[in-house]
Amino acid sequence: MSDMRAREPGEVFGPRMTLFADTLSVGLATALVCLPVVTIPAAAGRYFAVLRRRLRAGDLAAGAVALAGALLFLADLALAGAGLPGAPVFAVVAAGVGAAALVVGLRACARPESLTDWPAAVREAARDAVRDLGGSALVLLAVATAALCAWMLVPLAFLVPGPLALALTAVHVRQGTEFE
Known part of the structure; x- marks a missing residue:
């Protein structure tokens, strides 16, 4: 060599x-x-x-809520990393809450009800996330794959929605539900 x-x-x-x-x-x-x-x-x-x-206005509001939640989550993790008392426990709890919110949010986006009624889509997505833990884990793995692809090679960032859409479709097919 x-x-x-x-x-x-x-x-x-x-x-x-x-x-x-x-x-x-x-x-x-x-x-x-x-x-x-x-x-x-x-x-x-x-x-x-x-x-x-x-x-629609509901979709823009849902996007604003998701962005505000992500910013709040990042601020909480930054504060936890600043050395506050109880920070390691808080970081683990915040990561769990963030992962659950991410799964419910993505599953809500994939539901047909999200076209007309966001609260109903979020309720059903939360129920599905609890009932189908394997599907929720698949969605989290797809998020990790998408983030890893975007981190490793920036030109691949435009492919990030692909694994997410594939995972959400696979989760619905596993449950026996059909998309419109």
Whole structure:
């Protein structure tokens, strides 16, 4: 391994990652170039119709509540890390509450009731999360996978909804419920 060349000036990746980086960049460029040719014409009409149905005041309020909850959760964990008394116990409890809220929120987003009635969707998602602990664990694993993908390679961040949608669909199929 002594014959491996060192990084040259301006080289982002080391010698072992050059081929992988080139392959990944060509794949991403191909996917981006194909969007206007293949994907957008086939899916644009349905996408914009669904987007129009989802852009309601209730959806924006649910998003604001989720964002406020995430910011409060991060602030609580930052305070717990500041060395306050009881911080380790609080951090564990806060992580458990945050994970439960994340599972219920994602499951509520996937329910058909979320199109018309958010409180009913959240109630049913909370019941499902308690009744189907295996499905809840699957959703948490999908969140961890999505976060790991986004952390490891930032260009993959646009793929983050994929594992989440796949996990939520799999959870509904496991329960025997169908989407509309």
